[in-house]
Amino acid sequence: MPTSAARDRILDAAFRLFYARGIKAVGVDLIIAESGVAKATFYKHFPAKDELVLAYLDRVDDVWTGQLHAAAQAAGPRPADQLVGLFDALSSSCRREGYRGCAFINAAAEAPPGTPVHDRTVAHKQAVLAWVRGLADEAGAADPDALARSLTLLLDGGLASGALDADPEAATQARASARILVAASSG
Structure with missing residues (x-):
């Protein structure tokens, strides 16, 4: 999949949060907030968690x-x-x-x-x-x-x-x- 700045921000936030808190404990809304992307941008790059x-x-x-x-x-x-x-x-x-x-x-x-x-x-x-x-x-x-x-x-x-x-x-x-x-x- 091609990379973009938004995708990288989402993945950076997920990397930090999933490792620190666990996968199930981290919701999509928190990743969206931490990455600073719009919900539509998140789902464009990652249709499912x-x-x-x-x-x-x-x-x-x-x-x-x-x-x-x-x-x-x-x-x-x-x-x-x-x-x-x-x-x-x-x-x-x-x-x-x-x-x-x-x-x-x-x-x-x-x-x-x-x-x-x-x-x-x-x-x-x-x-x-x-x-x-x-x-x-x-x-x-x-x-x-x-x-x-x-x-x-x-x-x-x-x-x-x-x-x-x-x-x-x-x-x-x-x-x-x-x-x-x-x-x-x-x-």
């Missing part, structure tokens, strides 16, 4: 996936190092002001299975799992599927723990655990 939620999740996906990839690449060229390094994205996220955990886990908790919003959260998690699985394979893991699943569970647990107990050190422990799992996986 779910369409806005999907656009929000797409934006979150772009940001989070970018952070994961950047953290992995910053760890160096070796896939094994990248598997551990991707946890640095977790560390920076958990320390962010207003951190409320994983936007996808939060959205999944609010959307019934089988809905487009829930399906989008599942697609994101599957894409991260596939990427990590690819790195695990490149790293020579004896069982890339098991390593990828373990690491993504650890990543999701770190995201949740960082929000639930408000302890940014959860990310440090998750990274240390990832290092152990990666080292043990080389068979």
Whole structure:
């Protein structure tokens, strides 16, 4: 869909509000008020709230996936190092002001299975799992599927723990655990 200044303002407001308050707690009228657009303009860009939620999740996906990839690449060229390094994205996220955990886990908790919003959260998690699985394979893991699943569970647990107990050190422990799992996986 082509972008416009009004669409961007709507999406910016939704991004802030959905993450801070939750998707169900934020109504269209509040997003319209916060974005400063007319109701007709809002509905021109997003005929239904779910369409806005999907656009929000797409934006979150772009940001989070970018952070994961950047953290992995910053760890160096070796896939094994990248598997551990991707946890640095977790560390920076958990320390962010207003951190409320994983936007996808939060959205999944609010959307019934089988809905487009829930399906989008599942697609994101599957894409991260596939990427990590690819790195695990490149790293020579004896069982890339098991390593990828373990690491993504650890990543999701770190995201949740960082929000639930408000302890940014959860990310440090998750990274240390990832290092152990990666080292043990080389068979």
